[in-house]
Amino acid sequence: MTIAAGLKIGEVAKQTGVGVGALRYYESLGLLQSERGDNGYRYYSLAAVQQVQFIKRAQALGFSLEEIGEILTVHQQGHTPCDLVQSLLQSKIEKIDAQIQEMLAFKAVLEDYRDRWQVGVPYSPNSHICPLIETVPL
Structure with a gap:
């Protein structure tokens, strides 16, 4: 140059x-x-x-x-790096597919909590903040 x-x-x-x-x-x-x-x-x-x-x-x-x-x-x-590009894209697609499955599973867990909590949780004098969240196991 x-x-x-x-x-x-x-x-x-x-x-x-x-x-x-x-x-x-x-x-x-x-x-x-x-x-x-x-x-x-x-x-x-x-x-x-x-x-x-x-x-x-x-x-x-x-x-x-x-x-x-x-x-x-x-x-x-x-x-020409097109083979590399296609390989990298395939890896990204597979990773996204796995993330989608993880997110769908997490969504199902959240929906389950939501549905169970709609019936209400009785007040607990031992509750520090929110008795609903305190029912979640660590």
């Missing part, structure tokens, strides 16, 4: 809608590269805008910055 053709960090931020602090953070993680000019400013290649947009799109799909780094590394090695 020639620095004359480079974009300052503020220009990249403006074109991508990503804050300067986030761009610096991406760079610290190795997701984005810049060169320093003699004036100390960071200069980014014109491709940096596309790379930041890629990062934001990948985040919108739930990819972590670490996973995005893995994807970018495969790409930088000259390979």
Whole structure:
């Protein structure tokens, strides 16, 4: 990259809608590269805008910055990372499915308490705050 053709960090931020602090953070993680000019400013290649947009799109799909780094590394090695992307997505889908099952089970427990508590719980002089919650085993 020639620095004359480079974009300052503020220009990249403006074109991508990503804050300067986030761009610096991406760079610290190795997701984005810049060169320093003699004036100390960071200069980014014109491709940096596309790379930041890629990062934001990948985040919108739930990819972590670490996973995005893995994807970018495969790409930088000259390979198409689509197989990796599909594998990561499948893992995310499986994790979400498990979380949905856990949430449905928890919802059923809460509904059970709600239904049992609708009949009321007699006042207990030993109750410190709420006799309903105090019936829940630890």
